Amino acid sequence: MADPDLQKAYEKHLLAAKALPASEVLPYRLDPDLALVNITTGMKVIYDHQAVIPAHLPQISLASLLALPELALATKYAALAAEQETPSESHVQAKLSLARDLRGKLLSVAKGLAENGIVPQAEVDAIAAGRGLRDRAEDCVSLASLFRKHAAAISGKQPITDAQINETAEVGSWLVANLRPADAPPRPSTGPTEAVEIRNRFATLLVRAHARLQVVAHYFHEEDWEERTPALGSRRIKRQSGDTRESTTATPTQTT
Structure with a gap:
């Protein structure tokens, strides 16, 4: 991806996000910054094998795999837009x-x-x-x-x-x-705003695309595919000894 422009990435993938059937949109449980880091890590698998992926896995679009970093940026932009309406x-x-x-x-x-x-x-x-x-x-x-x-x-x-x-x-x-006073009545539930709905749709696209990335990793690296393509919510955590290990548990940051 030559141009790391969040808004351009968002606009490029917006139609695909809007086209998702409402019944398929997942609850939002994504840290977009962590997702971007973990996708960047996982993309090495695609770059290493892109010449042979079409032959070995013809059912998976190579173009969609190569667009993953851009889709992650688009999701980050959508999350920022939603946060302006409903700050985390x-x-x-x-x-x-x-x-x-x-x-x-x-x-x-x-x-x-x-x-x-x-x-x-x-x-x-x-x-x-x-x-x-x-x-x-x-x-x-x-x-x-x-x-x-x-x-x-x-x-x-x-x-x-x-x-x-x-x-x-x-x-x-x-x-x-x-800021709302502690004793203020709760806001009436009116459902997600348009920005929140779009964010959820982008996150759904990203989760699906990342799953395809892991399929590719498992195909070529059966023994260590999880390390090569960490879960979207994976983060490094320190042991008491000072060593680090990877937690592959995705911690929900917000659900709407």
Whole structure:
């Protein structure tokens, strides 16, 4: 695959994904990043034997096997698109971690500015007073607003850049929009969105194509085919001795 462009790969395989009968679409249990790594590992079998695959396994399309890395990229793109509508827990946690770091930086500087009478102490105290994840998000929005409001007064007197202020505002706004209070009623179940449905279809195509890859590996390497073409969810895990071994258990990351 010469051009590792996620969107181009997605567009190329979109019709095939949409053409899948609804009854054949599998639940989504895929980590697209792990899948891409494991497919890259498995492709060596195809490259090593592509000259003889058509003769030995004529029922399997060589072109579809060679397109596997591209299909994995397309699935990654579809997963990213779905995540924008229904952010995964790991995505939310990453945003919360970023918000914590940015809040800490901006609040520390804001406190110093307030102590020197450059910005109002009361405004900084109000931001620092709250606790909790949602408050962290709101603090990011408030801190960005504070720095923008007093931009003229603090110019040249503090190290926070405009880019950091903008990033703080963005992550805070995203979290305010996506965090739900613990006692909030559950969202009504309306079924998967179009983006989630498309992601599930791409993942189904990938699972099927990977199964064909493993058939090829088993044909040419009966003794160690699982090592040559690891499962889509395989990951390296460390033993206590420091050695590594491969876990071939696919851990579901999300089911919709």
